[in-house]
Each structure stands twice: as C-alpha cells, then as structure tokens.
Amino acid sequence: MKGTILKSLQKIESDFEVKILYACESGSRAWGFPSKDSDYDVRFIYIHKREQYLTIDPMGIGSKRDVIEEPIDDLLDVSGWDLTKALRLLRKSNPPLMEWLHSGIVYHQAFSTIDQMKELGKSIFAPHSCLHHYLNMASNNYKKYLEGEEVRIKKYFYALRPVLAARYIKEYHRFPPLQFPVLMNTLVLEGELKAEIENLLQRKLDGEELELDPKKEILNEFLSDEICTLREYTKTLDHKIPDCTPHLDKLFRDALVEVWDK
Structure with a gap:
C-alpha cells in the first residue's frame, strides 16, 4: 500500500x-x-x-x-x-x-x-489550545453518541481517545502520543475499567466496531467525571503563547x- x-x-x-x-x-x-x-x-x-x-x-x-x-x-x-x-x-x-x-x-x-x-x-507548545480541542471533542461526542441505552462500540473511542489525550497533557505538560494503547497503558490503572476498554479495543480491531451494545456504565461514569475534572483544570491555565x-x-x-x- x-x-x-x-x-x-x-x-x-x-x-x-x-x-x-x-x-x-x-x-x-x-x-x-x-x-x-x-x-x-x-x-x-x-x-x-x-x-x-x-x-x-x-x-x-x-x-x-x-x-x-x-x-x-x-x-x-x-x-x-x-x-x-x-x-x-x-x-x-x-x-x-x-x-x-x-x-x-x-x-x-x-x-x-x-x-x-x-x-x-x-x-x-500551548497546553490550553490542545486541551480545549480534545475536551470539546470528547464532550461533544459523549453527548452525541454515548447517552443512549445502546452504543456502537467504535463510538466509545470517539470520547475515550480525546479524554485520555487531554488528561495526558494535564499530567505531563506536553503533546500526547497518538497511539491509543500507549495512552491507555500510561494513564489507566489495571482494574475493571481498563479491562473493559481493552475488551472493546480488541472487538473493534476484530471488526465488531458497528455492533450495538448496552451502554457501559463504568465507561460513561469515567468519561463524565474526567470531562468535568478537565474542564475545571482548563480554568487554571495560562493562555499566553510566546x-x-x-x-x-x-x-x-x-x-x-x-x-x-x-
């Protein structure tokens, strides 16, 4: 190719x-x-x-x-x-x-x-510019795709990737890596949440991305909490760019x- x-x-x-x-x-x-x-x-x-x-x-x-x-x-x-x-x-x-x-x-x-x-x-590098971009992307996609009782598998990644990218900027003050698995392994601790994300990731890679699943409460709660936390963090940032x-x-x-x- x-x-x-x-x-x-x-x-x-x-x-x-x-x-x-x-x-x-x-x-x-x-x-x-x-x-x-x-x-x-x-x-x-x-x-x-x-x-x-x-x-x-x-x-x-x-x-x-x-x-x-x-x-x-x-x-x-x-x-x-x-x-x-x-x-x-x-x-x-x-x-x-x-x-x-x-x-x-x-x-x-x-x-x-x-x-x-x-x-x-x-x-x-201007953290506030990138944070607002990813945070708005995550928030808009969450409202558009993830609030119903059933959700297509791939739609979770429309919110998970930008949320983790924004959180990476908050934690490390530099531009985040693009690879979602790297973001996930860097920021998400072992446990039920990570296991759920890994399961959805594997299913997406296997071609099940359009499958409808019942809403994943653990993912929705994580995303909602992170979006709120990150939105408050953006209020503390210096918007000056050299x-x-x-x-x-x-x-x-x-x-x-x-x-x-x-």
Whole structure:
C-alpha cells in the first residue's frame, strides 16, 4: 500500500508543481485502532516555488488555495496543507497539525523543515489550545453518541481517545502520543475499567466496531467525571503563547532555499 501512496504523492508534486516535505497517516491507523476495512488517511505538507509566494495575495486568499485535496475513494483519503498554512497553525499548537507531526506512520519525509518544525513545536507548545480541542471533542461526542441505552462500540473511542489525550497533557505538560494503547497503558490503572476498554479495543480491531451494545456504565461514569475534572483544570491555565513568528518566518525562508536552490 505504501507504494500506491507514494505514487499518489508523486502525481500531486507533478500536477501542482510543488515539493512534498512530509506525508503521514492521520486516522485510526495512526491512533492504533484501525478496523479491517479502514481507509488510509494520508496527510502531507508541501511547498510551492518561490514565485508563487512573491505576489500581493498570500496563499489561502482568493484563488490561491493553501490546501490540496485529492478525490476520496474507498481506500485513500489524501490531502495536504501549504507550508505557510502549516507554520501559522504550528504557531498556536493546532492539534490536528501536531498529530501529523507526531504520527508514528510516516510515508515520506524530505529536507530538514519538518524536523525543525517538530523541535520548535516543543518550545511553543500551548497546553490550553490542545486541551480545549480534545475536551470539546470528547464532550461533544459523549453527548452525541454515548447517552443512549445502546452504543456502537467504535463510538466509545470517539470520547475515550480525546479524554485520555487531554488528561495526558494535564499530567505531563506536553503533546500526547497518538497511539491509543500507549495512552491507555500510561494513564489507566489495571482494574475493571481498563479491562473493559481493552475488551472493546480488541472487538473493534476484530471488526465488531458497528455492533450495538448496552451502554457501559463504568465507561460513561469515567468519561463524565474526567470531562468535568478537565474542564475545571482548563480554568487554571495560562493562555499566553510566546511569539515565535520571527523563527517561523526564518524557517519558511530557509525551506525555500533548501528545496528549490539546491
């Protein structure tokens, strides 16, 4: 499958006259709980030639799109962001971008830009931004999917993953690992709760993700309590983010030279 993905990326480079700096998996495969029929959610960061940026309209304005999105099929979902968009999002610790940079499944990486972004991301990490993202995701999914008498197995992970990610940030003050089993083993003690999560995880991996089960009271209670606790914690956070714009500007200019002048 990697060969198919790389061919798709090469075609994008040719069709759009860009260089792809990085491509990774971003969906359930990266999170460690793919289903048997899961597609491949490929996300990438790319850079145009210098002259595309030396215009009165920046990328993302008018017809100058700062995203590339390929048609989705049953197997592949491929889309990417221009480097300038990615760097602006890095400036505020945008969680989806941070997840791309922390993906354990990397299909392609070229030049030094991404390593520099990862390193800079550590020093400008904004816990409040990521906590609010994961907490809102968990809360919304809990209300949408988990309050009925019967629940589809996979829906529990729509709340469990973001809750554990938010709790990891609270406990360790850094961006959480993507792999759900790592989060679970780091944060959930041995006992009835962990056994229930492990059972659901195995059933999801075995292809039972769409099965309807009676609501799991132990999971609902855990999620409800964690969401309340984390919501109170967010009120104590400092929302100041250091201004790293000069560093990001330099990183962008250096990338243009490295990619196109050598």
